[in-house]
Amino acid sequence: MTKIGIFYGSTSGVTEEIAEKIRDEIGEDNCDLYSMEEDFDDVDDLLKYDYLLLGCSTWGAGEVQNDWREPLFDMEVEKPDFSGKTIALFGPGDCQGHSKHFVGALGLLYDQFKALGATLVGAVSTEDYTFEKSTAIRDGKFVGLPLDEVNESDKTDQRIADWLALLKADFPAIAA
Numbered sequence: 001m002t003k004i005g006i007f008y009g010s011t012s013g014v015t016e017e018i019a020e021k022i023r024d025e026i027g028e029d030n031c032d033l034y035s036m037e038e039d040f041d042d043v044d045d046l047l048k049y050d051y052l053l054l055g056c057s058t059w060g061a062g063e064v065q066n067d068w069r070e071p072l073f074d075m076e077v078e079k080p081d082f083s084g085k086t087i088a089l090f091g092p093g094d095c096q097g098h099s100k101h102f103v104g105a106l107g108l109l110y111d112q113f114k115a116l117g118a119t120l121v122g123a124v125s126t127e128d129y130t131f132e133k134s135t136a137i138r139d140g141k142f143v144g145l146p147l148d149e150v151n152e153s154d155k156t157d158q159r160i161a162d163w164l165a166l167l168k169a170d171f172p173a174i175a176a
């Protein structure tokens with residue numbers, strides 16, 4: 001199935017708004033949107049899709065948003081097979097207030113889904129961002145799309161547009 005599953009966890013509604021924007025850009029016919037809090041039952045929801053966009057804000061000090069915690073823990077124990085799945089990650093953070101842990105959640109999701117066999121795509125250059133440290137960087141790039149609605153909300157729409165253009169190469173439903 002080339003349809004994309006978009007799954008997001010959001011505490012104050014920021015990731016939710018971003019996920020809805022991404023859904024609108026891709027088109028409702030090409031994707032399904034799941035709130036981790038309200039719509040997610042178990043890992044089979046994720047495994048229904050070969051193409052996934054996963055959204056997660058960062059809380060604590062570089063930790064994943066609350067609604068992702070239990071699903072990630074369960075997956076660590078059950079080790080479902082994500083081989084053959086293409087995944088891209090997005091999430092907001094705060095590059096000033098949390099400059100030492102900027103979008104750390106993306107790094108945690110990246111490591112876990114990669115260990116489960118998924119192909120992770122959609123890495124983004126760090127050049128457009130100002131921050132002190134981030135655990136979401138591999139091979140010199142962010143593992144997904146960082147956004148910052150606290151300090152740089154004016155950049156969000158363009159960042160999403162550029163990222164979706166990049167994802168066309170790997171997501172047939174976006175290229176359509």
Ligand SMILES: Cc1cc2nc3c(=O)[nH]c(=O)nc-3n(C[C@H](O)[C@H](O)[C@H](O)COP(=O)(O)O)c2cc1C
Binds near residue numbers: 010012015016102104
């Ligand atoms: C208590 C607290 C801790 C946070 N920790 C981080 C962090 O470690 N790294 C980061 O980049 N952003 C951090 N943030 C910023 C949030 O990720 C940001 O506000 C985000 O937009 C929230 O999205 P949500 O409403 O979808 O959960 C933190 C915010 C709060 C209030």
